[in-house]
Amino acid sequence: MRFPTNKYIEFIKNTKKPFFLYDGEILEKKYKLIKDNxxxxxxxxxxxxxxxxxxxxxxxxxxxxxxxxxxxxxxxxxxxxxxxxxxxxxxxxxxxxxxxxxxxxxxxxxxxxxxxxxxxxxxxxxxxxxxxxxxxxxxxxxxxxxxxxxxxxxxxxxxxxxxxxxxxxxxxxxxxxxxxxxxxxxxxxxxxxxxxxxxxxxxxxxxxxxxxxxxxxxxxxxxxxxxxxxxxxxxxxxxxxxxxxxxxxxxxxxxxxxxxxxxxxxxxxxxGRYLSAESGVYVTEVTDIKTSIDKKFVLVKGGINHLLRPALIKHSHKIEVLNENIENDVVSIGGQLCTGLDFFAIDQILPKMEIGDIITILDAGAYGYSESMLYFLSHDFPSEYLAYKTEINMIRKSKNSIDIINEQIELSELII
Ligand SMILES: Cc1ncc(COP(=O)(O)O)c(C=O)c1O
The missing domain is CATH 3.20.20.10 (Alanine racemase)
Known part of the structure; x- marks a missing residue:
C-alpha cells in the first residue's frame, strides 16, 4: 500500500520540516486486510x-x-x-x-x-x-x-x-x-x-x-x-x-x-510492521548539495537521529522527491549528523534536486520515530502528525535544542 502523498501535498509543503505524517485510515485498511481474508x-x-x-x-x-x-x-x-x-x-x-x-x-x-x-x-x-x-x-x-x-x-x-x-x-x-x-x-x-x-x-x-x-x-x-x-x-x-x-x-x-x-x-x-509501516512518511527538505570526487551528496534537515532504521538494518526505504524534475541524478542522501552512517540512500537514481526541495521517506510508520536516537547532536526533534478522516492534527510536539538542554540538570558545584 503506497502512502497517498498527493492527498496531503499542501500540508506537506506548508509544514515545518522535518516531521512524520501518518494516515490513520491506512492502519484501518491494513487491519481489515487481515480480518477479511x-x-x-x-x-x-x-x-x-x-x-x-x-x-x-x-x-x-x-x-x-x-x-x-x-x-x-x-x-x-x-x-x-x-x-x-x-x-x-x-x-x-x-x-x-x-x-x-x-x-x-x-x-x-x-x-x-x-x-x-x-x-x-x-x-x-x-x-x-x-x-x-x-x-x-x-x-x-x-x-x-x-x-x-x-x-x-x-x-x-x-x-x-x-x-x-x-x-x-x-x-x-x-x-x-x-x-x-x-x-x-x-x-x-x-x-x-x-x-x-x-x-x-x-x-x-x-x-x-x-x-x-x-x-x-x-x-x-x-x-x-x-x-x-x-x-x-x-x-x-x-x-x-x-x-x-x-x-x-x-x-x-x-x-x-x-x-x-x-x-x-x-x-x-x-x-507491528505490517499494520503500521505504510501508514507513515518522514518528510524533510534539502539543505545542501555537494560533490566529493566523483560522488554527489544531497544533504537534508534531520537524519538518522529521526529515522534510524535504514542505517540500523542496512535496509533503505523508498524515497519520493516532490519536484517536477524529469532529469535524474545518482545521489546519496545524508542528514545532519557527524557520522558516516547518516544516510537514507546511497548512490540512488532519483529526480535531480535543488536546495529547498522536499523529500518523503516512505514506510516510516513502524520502527521510525521511537526506534531512533533523537538526542544525538541535540538537533530539534521532528513533530508527528496524524491525518484521520478529514483532519490533520499534531500528535506530538517537536522539541527544540533549548528544550533538550533545559531537561538537563546543572550541578551547582562540580569538583574536578
Ligand atoms: C513478541 C513480538 N511480537 C510481535 C512483534 C512485532 O513484529 P513485527 O513488527 O515484525 O510484526 C515483535 C517485534 O519485535 C515482538 O517482539
Whole structure:
C-alpha cells in the first residue's frame, strides 16, 4: 500500500520540516486486510513497539484490535486510553517487577513468559496480590524462518523458553499456584515476505503447541503468533497477498480443528510492521548539495537521529522527491549528523534536486520515530502528525535544542 502523498501535498509543503505524517485510515485498511481474508478465529493485536503513539492505540482499540505491549510505559498508555485489559498481552525479555505487578493488578489477558524464572516471579507476584494470572509460554522454537530480515528462532536466544527446557518446566508444574498457563506464544522472525514461509510458520507453531502439551502434560486454549509479516520497502511488487495467504491458512487451520474447536480457544496474531509501516512518511527538505570526487551528496534537515532504521538494518526505504524534475541524478542522501552512517540512500537514481526541495521517506510508520536516537547532536526533534478522516492534527510536539538542554540538570558545584 503506497502512502497517498498527493492527498496531503499542501500540508506537506506548508509544514515545518522535518516531521512524520501518518494516515490513520491506512492502519484501518491494513487491519481489515487481515480480518477479511484470514481464518475468522484470528484476533489481531497491534504490537505497540512498532509505533507507541497513543492515537494509534485509540484507532486500533476502536476497530477491535488488541494490543501487544512490552513495557510499563506501553501498558500504562493502553490503560490510559481505556483498552480492555483482556485485550492486552505483555511480551518481552527481562520484564520489570513494576511492569509485572501492574499487569497482574490489572488482570491483563496474558503475560507472555520468557523464562522459567519469570514464570516463578509472576506466580509470586500474583500470590502476593491474591490473584490468578493467565500466562502464555513464549517458546524459543527450534525451527527457523529462512530469508527473513530478523531471525528470532532456530538457536540460542534471549527470548522465550527453549523447547528442550520444557522437561525442566514439567518438573516444576505442581509448584505454581497462582498462574494459569493458557497457551503458547511464538515469534520467530520479522519482515517475512514469502507466503510459503508464513504458511510453514503457522504449521510449525501448531506442531510446537502439540509438543508443549505432550511434554508438560497440559491442554492449552491459546496460540499466540507474533506474525512478523513484512512489507515491500523497496516497492518491487513484493507485497504479501493476504487473500492467498488467508486461503492457505484456512487449510492449516482445518488440519488443526481438534485444537481450534476446543471451548473458547483463542488465536492471536500480533503484528507491528505490517499494520503500521505504510501508514507513515518522514518528510524533510534539502539543505545542501555537494560533490566529493566523483560522488554527489544531497544533504537534508534531520537524519538518522529521526529515522534510524535504514542505517540500523542496512535496509533503505523508498524515497519520493516532490519536484517536477524529469532529469535524474545518482545521489546519496545524508542528514545532519557527524557520522558516516547518516544516510537514507546511497548512490540512488532519483529526480535531480535543488536546495529547498522536499523529500518523503516512505514506510516510516513502524520502527521510525521511537526506534531512533533523537538526542544525538541535540538537533530539534521532528513533530508527528496524524491525518484521520478529514483532519490533520499534531500528535506530538517537536522539541527544540533549548528544550533538550533545559531537561538537563546543572550541578551547582562540580569538583574536578
Ligand atoms: C513478541 C513480538 N511480537 C510481535 C512483534 C512485532 O513484529 P513485527 O513488527 O515484525 O510484526 C515483535 C517485534 O519485535 C515482538 O517482539
Amino acid at each position: 484470514f481464518p475468522e478465529e484470528i484476533d489481531v493485536f497491534f504490537s505497540m513497539k512498532a509505533n507507541p503513539n497513543i492515537n494509534f492505540i485509540k484507532i486500533f482499540k476502536n476497530i477491535g484490535a488488541g494490543l501487544e505491549i512490552a513495557s510499563v510505559g506501553e501498558l500504562t498508555a493502553c490503560l490510559k486510553m481505556g483498552v480492555n485489559p483482556k485485550k492486552i498481552v505483555f511480551a518481552g525479555p527481562a520484564k520489570s517487577i513494576e511492569g509485572l505487578t501492574l499487569a497482574v493488578e490489572n488482570s491483563i489477558y496474558s503475560i507472555n513468559i520468557e523464562s522459567i524464572q519469570e514464570l516463578k516471579r509472576v506466580d509470586k507476584i500474583a500470590e502476593k496480590l491474591n490473584k490468578k494470572q493467565v500466562v502464555n509460554l513464549r517458546i524459543n522454537p527450534k525451527f527457523k524462518i529462512e530469508n527473513s530480515l530478523l531471525q528470532m528462532g532456530g538457536g540460542a536466544m534471549k527470548f522465550g523458553i527453549d523447547e528442550d527446557q520444557l522437561i525442566e518446566l514439567k518438573e516444576e508444574m505442581n509448584s505454581f499456584k497462582n498462574i494459569i498457563i493458557d497457551g503458547i506464544h511464538v515469534f520467530a522472525a520479522s519482515q517475512i515476505l514469502k507466503e510459503e514461509l508464513i504458511i510453514e510458520y503457522f504449521e510449525n507453531a501448531f506442531k510446537l503447541l502439540r509438543k508443549v502439551e505432550n511434554t508438560i502434560g497440559i491442554k492449552v486454549k491459546t496460540i499466540d503468533i507474533g506474525s512478523g509479516f513484512g512489507i515491500d520497502y523497496e516497492k518491487k511488487n513484493n507485497e504479501l497477498n493476504m487473500v492467498s495467504i488467508g486461503k492457505n491458512l484456512k487449510d492449516v487451520f482445518n488440519k488443526n480443528r481438534d485444537i481450534l474447536d476446543r471451548d473458547n480457544f483463542k488465536v492471536i496474531l500480533e503484528s
